[in-house]
Amino acid sequence: AQSVTQPDIHITVSEGASLELRCNYSYGATPYLFWYVQSPGQGLQLLLKYFSGDTLVQGIKGFEAEFKRSQSSFNLRKPSVHWSDAAEYFCAVGASSGNTPLVFGKGTRLSVIA
Amino acid sequence: GAGVSQSPSNKVTEKGKDVELRCDPISGHTALYWYRQRLGQGLEFLIYFQGNSAPDKSGLPSDRFSAERTGESVSTLTIQRTQQEDSAVYLCASSLVPGGSYGYTFGSGTRLTVV
Numbered sequence: 001a002q003s004v005t006q007p008d009i010h011i012t013v014s015e016g017a018s019l020e021l022r023c024n025y026s027y028g029a030t031p032y033l034f035w036y037v038q039s040p041g042q043g044l045q046l047l048l049k050y051f052s053g054d055t056l057v058q059g060i061k062g063f064e065a066e067f068k069r070s071q072s073s074f075n076l077r078k079p080s081v082h083w084s085d086a087a088e089y090f091c092a093v094g095a096s097s098g099n100t101p102l103v104f105g106k107g108t109r110l111s112v113i114a
Numbered sequence: 115g116a117g118v119s120q121s122p123s124n125k126v127t128e129k130g131k132d133v134e135l136r137c138d139p140i141s142g143h144t145a146l147y148w149y150r151q152r153l154g155q156g157l158e159f160l161i162y163f164q165g166n167s168a169p170d171k172s173g174l175p176s177d178r179f180s181a182e183r184t185g186e187s188v189s190t191l192t193i194q195r196t197q198q199e200d201s202a203v204y205l206c207a208s209s210l211v212p213g214g215s216y217g218y219t220f221g222s223g224t225r226l227t228v229v
Contacts, residue, residue, distance in 0.1 A: 043220035
């Protein structure tokens with residue numbers, strides 16, 4: 001079975017600074033990987049996803065993530081954070097081999113300060 | 115519809131009462147998922163429907179929880195004899211294909227408070 005670890009519960013960055021949110025997964029084969037964002041009181045919105053091919057994937061809102069098989073990681077990055085990026089971010093892993101539901105990490109809460 | 119619709123958006127109920135939560139997925143999405151999100155926690159998988167196949171109920175925490183789905187349309191999640199630990203946001207998601215390889219579309223959730 002697959003699993004996801006997001007080591008950072010809460011991160012605070014200054015507006016305009018760069019951001020990296022960590023995600024490590026466990027899965028025996030090539031996984032499907034996702035990042036979702038959840039603003040307060042809202043559902044989850046898909047930021048980006050990785051299935052195969054280019055290991056650097058681009059998403060919405062200027063986010064990108066890099067799949068590193070050797071490190072079992074799929075870290076989310078943004079070069080310059082905006083105050084509106086303050087939210088909860090969830091990494092998720094899916095099994096490429098079958099019809100199993102996505103497994104989500106516990107999330108990282110991002111705060112942005114002026 | 116254009117998105118996944120959940121109702122009610124908020125529900126306050128007394129301990130011991132039954133509650134029913136509704137999810138209306140995107141038209142044409144064959145797969146439907148229910149997750150629970152407790153305060154400060156990640157998403158906990160509850161149940162998964164795929165077409166006319168038997169649902170995957172492996173995530174339901176107790177026999178007080180049940181869910182139904184009519185074909186590829188509306189789903190209802192029922193919690194009987196609610197307990198305070200059932201307080202959470204219940205999120206529904208749908209996907210075009212099973213396994214979520216295209217990602218899920220989530221509803222805004224139902225916030226359940228058991229008092």
